[in-house]
Amino acid sequence: MGNPSNRYEAIIIGAGPAGLTAALYLARYRRKVLVVHDGKSRALRIPTTHNAPGFPDGIRGTDLIEQMTRHALEFGAEIDKAEITDIERTGDGFRLQASGGENRESRSVILASGILLNQIDLPHAIHEQAIEAGVLRYCPVCDGYEHIDARIGVMGCDSDGAAEALFLRQYTADITLMPLSHPELSAEQAREMGEAGIQVETGALVHLEPHDDRMEVRLEGRDAPLSFDVIYPALGCRPRAELAARLGVELEGEGCVLAGAVKDSGVPGFFAAGDVVEGLDQISVAMGHGALAATKAHNWLREQDRHTLQAEA
Ligand SMILES: Cc1cc2nc3c(=O)[nH]c(=O)nc-3n(C[C@H](O)[C@H](O)[C@H](O)COP(=O)(O)OP(=O)(O)OC[C@H]3O[C@@H](n4cnc5c(N)ncnc54)[C@H](O)[C@@H]3O)c2cc1C
Structure with a gap:
């Protein structure tokens, strides 16, 4: 089972708008949640966005990520900087390997790893x-x-x-x-x-x-x-979906995770959110995915713990 302090109810890979929204929701669902990221959110490169709802004067990408990070931390999410290089299923969850060599374990995982632009x-x-x-x-x-x-x-x-x-x-x-x-x-x-x-x-x-x-x-x-x-x-992009592929999650032609994986990736306990999922690559969409994937992960954990009515499952 590994070191219990390294074992989480949910690990989110990515600290962009998708991952940080998911972290906020899961923390407020009172889950032990960790965000792991390698510092490459595309949002950090936005000089000023004018189409993020709620910011009529626009907001710099770095400011948005800083506020979202503070918000998730405020409710108890943990955040670590590391690159996740491998993931595997264990008997009762997932083991994630980080570039430093340290393993982290979690009952559920949300992949919010974004894309790389060409x-x-x-x-x-x-x-x-x-x-x-x-x-x-x-x-x-x-x-x-x-x-x-x-x-x-x-x-x-x-x-x-x-x-x-x-x-x-x-x-x-x-x-x-x-x-x-x-x-x-x-x-x-x-x-x-x-x-x-x-x-x-x-x-x-x-x-x-x-x-x-x-x-x-x-x-x-x-x-x-x-x-x-x-x-x-207009040179296309490379979705950061390798970890999903490693678990056998189906990808679409361009290499994104299928849209349905926000709610059900086909791998129990594994969900995806944000740009890595096929669709409109936007902050507002990433936030919506983050909220949905977090709620699905929470309900999946409740199901495993038999904290749901039979009809809900
Ligand atoms: C210059 C620019 C301007 C933009 N302007 C706008 C705009 O005005 N409005 C708008 O809506 N959108 C805009 N976007 C798009 C917006 O940034 C993305 O849609 C949004 O950031 C997607 O959020 P995300 O959380 O899915 O991915 P990202 O924000 O890209 O975050 C991905 C996260 O995953 C982490 N990660 C990935 N793989 C790993 C791994 N193996 N291990 C650890 N961490 C990993 C990264 O470090 C990062 O933290 C712009 C993008 C760019 C580049």
Whole structure:
């Protein structure tokens, strides 16, 4: 059974909006709950979000995570910084291995591990400065509104890039779709771009140069750089779902955990929440998942302890 101080009723992997919401709920359900995270919440990179409900003046991602952490700690959740490298089922729960080598055990687990973005190739400090300056954005749903009538460049001239360019067409008529290496649009997609008034460039990317107020893009075959108020790369993402896969949880085509896993992953006592689950990658969705997964985990524990009516189970 292991060291009892290392044994929890619920362990949450991830301290982003999903994991910290789940921790708050479980702590208020009076569960012994631990959050383990490796410090890589995407929310920490948000300069200011304008679509998190309840913050009409916007809130910085670091401030949101700090407040959510304080809230979960206030009700008794524990939080540890470590990377979980492996997970296995035991007779009565799960054993999680951390990068430091220490094991933690829990009756239930919520995976709230998020995704990793496929990013454009810029040195890290320059990349993060471009995000801070607002000339580089990865989320049209989050930030499209801030770019009304702006000159927008979308990187990634394939079906994902075309869909993102069309989504952003709601905000501006000045959109250019550019390839990283070569355009991969079908004739039908190229026609749709034309009908929507979206400019399509075909030359491969040579160089990106962020400035405080614009992004300059050099493309093969063009003497002068193109200038944009903001660039949106549409390069996809890598869900951090390896631990779910290790338990045999079913993943969808892009590698996310299936939407149903918020309530039932197919592995008893194991749930998922937030961006790692297929759907809309947003703070409000992650919080909703966190609340649902925590309540499911709590009710599952009640069931195991026979603290439910037969009909409820
Ligand atoms: C620049 C930027 C701007 C954004 N703007 C907005 C916005 O305005 N509005 C909005 O709604 N959304 C925005 N988003 C998206 C938003 O950040 C995510 O939807 C949200 O953070 C998802 O929450 P999550 O808890 O699912 O994942 P995350 O916040 O990414 O947290 C994942 C957690 O899991 C941990 N983790 C993962 N694997 C392991 C492991 N093996 N071991 C230990 N810990 C692990 C990480 O350390 C992290 O703590 C933005 C994202 C970015 C990058």
